[in-house]
């Protein structure tokens with residue numbers, strides 16, 4: 001076969017068609033169209049097949065990116081699909097919402113002079129196409145095993161673990177307090193980034209593959225008809241995975257924080273995606289909206305407010321654009337849609353009688369970079385200014401909920417921040433047979449890392465179950481008590 005690759009020299013990068021800002025502001029549909037097979041093949045052929053694929057090394061899942069790009073360019077799409085799912089449980093999700101500019105595409109060796117290969121768009125195309133062609137097979141384990149695993153949390157971590165464990169033949173039960181699977185993929189990330197049908201399709205696929213979901217089921221300390229206690233669950237299953245994510249909202253306690261109209265980002269986003277979308281408190285229609293924060297959550301709130309018909313939408317962020325934690329692609333999308341960014345400013349007080357009417361803000365100055373590489377912030381004196389606002393959305397990040405208290409279980413060791421401590425050797429918590437992964441272990445992170453954790457911890461769970469417990473898993477001569485938890 002002639003070499004179809006290395007076309008970047010003559011072929012320009014082309015992203016999938018992006019709807020115009022004017023058009024996409026009118027609805028909540030995904031803003032990018034999917035590649036056609038022809039477009040995917042042409043764009044995949046731009047890959048330089050470099051000797052050391054930095055795209056793979058930068059991908060948390062170590063996806064075989066150059067290999068499935070080559071197969072795509074050669075129109076061997078079913079093989080491309082098989083290779084793509086070899087490392088990733090949900091490539092069609094990562095292809096849509098990974099911050100590729102910071103991961104695979106940002107590391108592509110042709111990025112500097114020629115603009116990277118459009119890896120994310122090709123990745124999403126491959127699995128979408130596989131579903132269309134009926135290449136996506138249900139999971140059919142070689143043999144059914146009697147042991148069962150209870151997974152608490154149906155977010156990307158829990159679902160990825162369910163895939164791996166089900167393939168091995170374990171009986172998998174997933175418990176979630178929400179009414180459907182997906183976690184933040186459903187009740188967080190807006191539809192204009194990720195069509196919910198993609199998640200529904202995966203939920204149906206998992207159900208047909210034998211995964212048993214228990215929705216509207218809160219795992220708590222007490223038991224009633226909508227909940228199980230954590231201890232009951234431990235008795236019911238041979239192993240437990242905690243993948244409950246992080247939902248405790250970070251707060252700013254400023255003057256006026258309790259005024260009506262000052263709301264939390266996730267409450268706002270969840271309301272916008274449920275029957276509460278038209279509730280007066282949360283709907284941005286006809287309002288002057290200010291979002292505080294600079295991460296993915298802030299971008300999602302800003303762009304939701306635009307779509308709801310806000311009069312103006314401003315983002316107040318304490319650092320500058322170069323220091324923003326969110327994906328630059330999403331910042332650009334927000335700018336195109338009419339968001340105004342106010343860099344290097346923080347709120348000082350929320351002003352109003354009962355309802356917020358304005359924000360008093362102050363300017364910041366950036367200092368030297370701290371250990372994490374981000375510049376420190378200093379408030380500039382006498383730099384006050386006022387922004388009109390009828391809806392203020394606080395998007396300041398999340399911490400883990402205090403699980404040991406919630407579950408009345410002081411055996412479960414956690415960090416000061418509330419993240420669960422794990423034995424880095426076998427991903428087990430301080431309770432034998434109880435494992436953890438995703439945001440509840442890492443702190444607020446990315447979907448791709450949650451998938452990676454889910455896949456990895458599932459392997460550890462299977463190993464532990466196969467070896468029917470403990471000792472064999474610890475380094476020679478050590479027991480559970482010798483292991484420190486990180």
Ligand SMILES: Cc1cc2nc3c(=O)[nH]c(=O)nc-3n(C[C@H](O)[C@H](O)[C@H](O)COP(=O)(O)OP(=O)(O)OC[C@H]3O[C@@H](n4cnc5c(N)ncnc54)[C@H](O)[C@@H]3O)c2cc1C
Pocket residue numbers: 097098099152153154155156157158175176177178182183184185188189193217218219220243244245246266269296297300437438439440444445446447448450
């Ligand atoms: C608004 C927003 C936008 C984001 N955008 C992006 C993005 O564009 N790209 C990206 O890569 N990442 C993004 N992220 C981050 C990403 O969504 C998370 O890192 C990822 O979802 C974490 O997966 P998880 O499975 O650990 O937890 P989650 O997705 O949070 O799932 C946890 C699940 O556990 C359930 N649960 C919790 N406690 C209990 C309990 N006691 N009983 C029963 N069920 C329980 C919850 O209902 C939930 O379904 C975003 C996050 C937010 C908030």
